[in-house]
Amino acid sequence: MQPFRRGTVHHARLTVRGSLAALAATAVLIAPTLLTPPASAADGPATAYRNTLNNSGGPKPMPANAPEGAAERPVTMDVGISSEDLERVRNGQRPKGTLGTQPLRTLGETVPAESFTEAAAAARAQLKMRYEARSADDVPPSSRPPAEIKDTPNAELLKECFDGKADSDYGNYVNRYTYCQSRKMTIRFFEISPNKPPKYHATTRFVYELFAQGDNKNRHIRVFGRMKPGSADYDWPWYDDLLQTPKIIKMTMTGECDAPEQECSGLSGSPSLPFGSWNSNRTWFAFDIADSSGSAGTAQGRDKISFKRWYLGFSAKGEGYETMLPGRSSAPLMRCDSGQYFSPAQKNACVFPGSLSILNYYATPGSPTEQVGKHIADAQYTPDTTYPRTAPAGTPNPRAKRIPGAYFNAPLHRITEADPEWKTNNAHKNAACKDRGDYKGMGLPPEKQPKSGQQCDEYPFRTTLEGAASKDWDFSVRAVDRSDNASAGSRLKLYVLHERILRWDAGLADPQRSNDAYWVNIRYSTR
């Protein structure tokens, strides 16, 4: 049993974003003024516990959008039992539950509300961290359609997700519709007495697993959660072990949304089982979290976008114990929208914006996109070798070309045929392909222009804000076979559908951070 020193509060953090080392240091530093007696003797022991926390000036929760990705930080929960009940247990008697049900601090009190802009910035920051953490060779597979949401997790995606690095604050993304996380949870049990500081009693540890699927038809996600079978570890006094107390206490799991209920809420029940049963149960429990920001009038922009944080909540009760501070998983973002231009059946969706959006083209010999792939690779990595040039032949180039979209470069943003840039991109591309107008002398020379069976390929794509008419970026054109061009176009069509890449909306707050972005990666054999 961990020795308890007067003046030290052994309570756990609510959030996963502070380190226990920092917490311990904080607790020691403030020890002399840590403890204040409860306001009156009539206050119950749980009030005394809360007062202890309040008076300690204890560690404040980190903002919801604090950068993640630091070293492993345990998820924690505090549970208390009255001294009387603990004495009964020591004497072999049943507890009476004298601590009483305590109103739990909701996470709304501890996680500051985020504005739309802040949440969008958090999503982009997460993306950036993930982006920087990946090596150039570590690219996700090509797009795939979102899996149908069923009563149990999609087995193939489940395996793929947990085969990746799911055991971190950040979790793992298979794609924008699939997320998972596996973390260790520590539950600390305290003896609560009036006029005394909480006294540490026991610890239970286990690993929780969560697997989440976004919905491509509704503003909704489904989160599956469970205790990893066999992961529970009980560090309890011998007499509790004798009575099986740690295994009998019930744990309740919930699916929650960190937002006002009229905007977002968990729709499912809250399974409650003894710890022992959780530990031997392979069942995944499903939690539905629905976003109603659209109807609540708080969604933003043309596509009624909202960013919300969601999480699994944990509480424990039984054998005289009550939850003092609930536990929760880290809270990833979900981005819900009502974009009407994807397909007739997909007019609402929720995705996980922390996933990197990368479109892969294969430039391997014989690939249907071999020529387009090589063109894009040249445009991204050796843009000055591409047409149009920045100066006519025989004249020194006044500057280097800058073409975005590579894996570690500025991203691309989607537009559609309904946007005016679609036509202006086409016009610039055509002029460069035919070496005329503003591109006379700098466009494709006659011998490089498309021949029968070929088309003029352009990069960045016509369907991007960064296309040929962009004032901020350069572009490249090259003759490729029609079939190559059609194949690449089809892949792009499916990619933006599968990954729910929204169309650029200049009306969003902080559009660069709030709008979807994607990158293009070329995979080709060694040359």
Add this chain to the structure above:
Amino acid sequence: MNDPDPLNLVERYGEGWCVTLAHRPLAEALDAMGVPAERQTEVDAPNGEGTDVDPPPLLAARSLPDGWTLVVETSGMTGWSGERDDVLEALTEEGGRALAVVVDPSVDVVLYAEDGEVVLRFVPSLAELEGSGAERFRDRLEKAGFFLDEDGSLPPELDDLPGGRLAVHGAELVWGRRLTADMFDGAAPWIGGEPITDTVPPAELAEND
């Protein structure tokens, strides 16, 4: 004909599709487009759902009045059959006519062939015509607004049309008939299949990585 309200096939099929109209019986049209008789079967109505990882190219056809066949492709993973010169030539051998309109992230183009030759290649968004038959259609298309002004833009009534609907409008002018919703809707069965192609299918590429 200057219809300001052409059908929206992007809304129906997504950002990539090819519609071919051939003045041939359905089975012959599919055969010329790469789906021989033994592969032709009843197929689901095409849509733009993209439920497959790498959907195979699939041609779906319906018979229209007056001997025309409508063929829809929504996956161009190995190229659009209707866009190929050899396919259009085969469809129009011995006096036939055929038209294909392709809209995808890379191109928007209307192709017209007759009597074994592709005679027109028309890019609606640029009002560009090429081919031996271009002059036959130029007057009709320019009267409908397919010309560029001094700024290089289409007239407002056409410039405001999204690219997909613009292409449909251009195709209708070339064809001389309207593309209507009932050609694509309704209970009439779709007949089609996967065309024979010599391109490496994407699934096999994954093994090479």
